[in-house]
Amino acid sequence: xxxxxxxxxxxxxxxxxxxxxxxxxxxxxxxxxxxxxxxxxxxxxxxxxxxxxxxxxxxxxxxxxxxxxxxxxxxxxxxxxxxxxxxxxxxxxxxxxxxxxxxxxxxxxxxxxxxxxxxxxxxxxxxxxxxxxxxxxxxxxxxxxxxxxxxxxxxxxxxxxxxxxxxxxxxxxxxxxxxxxxxxxxxxxxxxxxxxxxxxxxxxxxxxxxxxxxxxxxxxxxxxxxxxxxxxxxxxxxxxxxxxxxxxxxxxxxxxxxxxxxxxxxxxxxxxxxxxxxxxxxxxxxxxxxxxxxxxxxxxxx
Numbered sequence: 001x002x003x004x005x006x007x008x009x010x011x012x013x014x015x016x017x018x019x020x021x022x023x024x025x026x027x028x029x030x031x032x033x034x035x036x037x038x039x040x041x042x043x044x045x046x047x048x049x050x051x052x053x054x055x056x057x058x059x060x061x062x063x064x065x066x067x068x069x070x071x072x073x074x075x076x077x078x079x080x081x082x083x084x085x086x087x088x089x090x091x092x093x094x095x096x097x098x099x100x101x102x103x104x105x106x107x108x109x110x111x112x113x114x115x116x117x118x119x120x121x122x123x124x125x126x127x128x129x130x131x132x133x134x135x136x137x138x139x140x141x142x143x144x145x146x147x148x149x150x151x152x153x154x155x156x157x158x159x160x161x162x163x164x165x166x167x168x169x170x171x172x173x174x175x176x177x178x179x180x181x182x183x184x185x186x187x188x189x190x191x192x193x194x195x196x197x198x199x200x201x202x203x204x205x206x207x208x209x210x211x212x213x214x215x216x217x218x219x220x221x222x223x224x225x226x227x228x229x230x231x232x233x234x235x236x237x238x239x240x241x242x243x244x245x246x247x248x249x250x251x252x253x254x255x256x257x258x259x260x261x262x263x264x265x266x267x268x269x270x271x272x273x274x275x276x277x278x279x280x281x282x283x284x285x286x287x288x289x290x291x292x293x294x295x296x297x298x299x300x301x302x
Contacts, residue, residue, distance in 0.1 A: 004127045007189045008048045011119045014188040015056065023113035025056040026095055027120020030102055031142060037099065040088045042081040042124070049123045050079035061094070063087050102146045104153065114153075119187035121150065128180065131199040137180045138173040147172050159183045223264065230257050230285050233292035240295045246288075253284045 015024045028049075034041035042053045042065070050067065058064045065081040072078055083091065091097065096105060109117040121139060128137040141147035147163050147170040154161035154172070159179040164171050174180050177200050184193040234254045237243065243251055256268050263271070269281040 003130045003192070003195075005046065005048065006195070007126075007128055007184065007187075007192045008046055008052075008123060010189045010191050011123060011187060012048055012052045015052070015116065015119070019113055020116045021056050021059050023109060023116040024120035024123070025053070025060055026105075026108055027117040027122075028053050028056070028124045029091060029095065029120075030097075030104065031121050031124040031139070031146065033142065035097070035102065035142070037089050037092050038084065040083040040091060044079050044124070045076050046123075047077075047079055050081055052123060053081050057081070057083070061087065061090060102143060104146070104149045114157075115186045115188060118153065118157075118183075119189075122187055128184070131177070131180075131196045132203075135177040135180055135196075136173065136175060137183060138171050141170045141172055144170050146170075154183065157182060157186050159186075227257070227261055227263075230288065231261060233285075233289050234258060236292045237288065237295065246291075250284055250288060253281060254288060257285075 011024075015021055028042060029035065029040065032040065032042040042050070044050050044053075054065050054067060063083075065083050068080045068082075070078045070080065092099075095108065104117075125140045125142075126138070127140075129135070139147075139150060141150060150172050151161045151163055154174065159174050159182050160176055161172055161174050161179070164173065174183060177196065181193050181196055184190070184196065234243070234257060237246070237254075243254055246254060252272055253268060256263065256271060260268070260271075264278075265281045265285075266278040269276045269278055272281075
């Protein structure tokens with residue numbers, strides 16, 4: 001089941017009293033596919049949304065819309081709910097809908113039902129991506145004016161909403177995880193909000209673990225390369241003049257390195273006859289590297 005369906009299921013269980021049914025149905029009607037005095041058509045690929053629309057409409061208008069199904073070319077089922085004639089006219093009268101322009105009536109969506117109205121809008125044209133993949137919530141609005149009004153409404157509740165045109169459709173979208181969390185909570189999907197927050201925490205922990213692992217891998221690679229260079233220098237010195245020609249302190253670190261290719265500088269320092277710090281060991285290897293370079297250039301050990 002998709003995350004969008006989880007949101008729809010949670011919303012559908014919260015629309016129970018008269019005022020909430022009225023406000024939710026208003027959002028679904030105002031953002032439905034066809035809205036005229038002669039014909040109203042609510043369409044959705046979600047069975048939950050279509051069934052809720054029918055039950056809400058029957059509860060408010062005492063009339064059950066004509067329902068049907070249509071299978072699209074991609075195999076998806078499109079659910080239709082239609083109201084025609086005098087029943088459509090009754091909708092316009094009850095919700096004071098205007099001809100030719102869809103306008104959100106602020107008097108209908110009183111403060112205590114604004115969230116439920118927005119929930120109805122989501123049921124009509126909203127979707128939200130799986131938070132494990134991407135933070136993205138959007139509404140496919142039936143016209144530009146309605147999209148602009150919805151942006152104002154969402155921004156008023158603290159969400160950062162924007163618009164774009166995609167294949168001729170007016171899309172209102174929200175990208176930020178916190179804005180999506182605020183919106184889901186506002187429309188009554190608090191359980192889905194918690195699910196999104198938990199996913200965000202999981203992703204943050206996973207990303208930090210990956211960064212640490214990558215950092216560790218890079219450090220290991222760096223240490224290995226440094227050790228290989230040290231061994232190369234020591235072997236060159238041995239071939240050129242012999243390790244025995246080195247001072248006692250340099251000979252000891254050189255032999256430890258040849259015998260322990262995976263030892264860190266700190267471990268080498270701890271295993272010397274007279275233990276020294278990591279920086280002290282590094283200083284001795286720098287001396288060996290300088291000697292090797294001088295020998296490669298035809299010089300001699302001073």
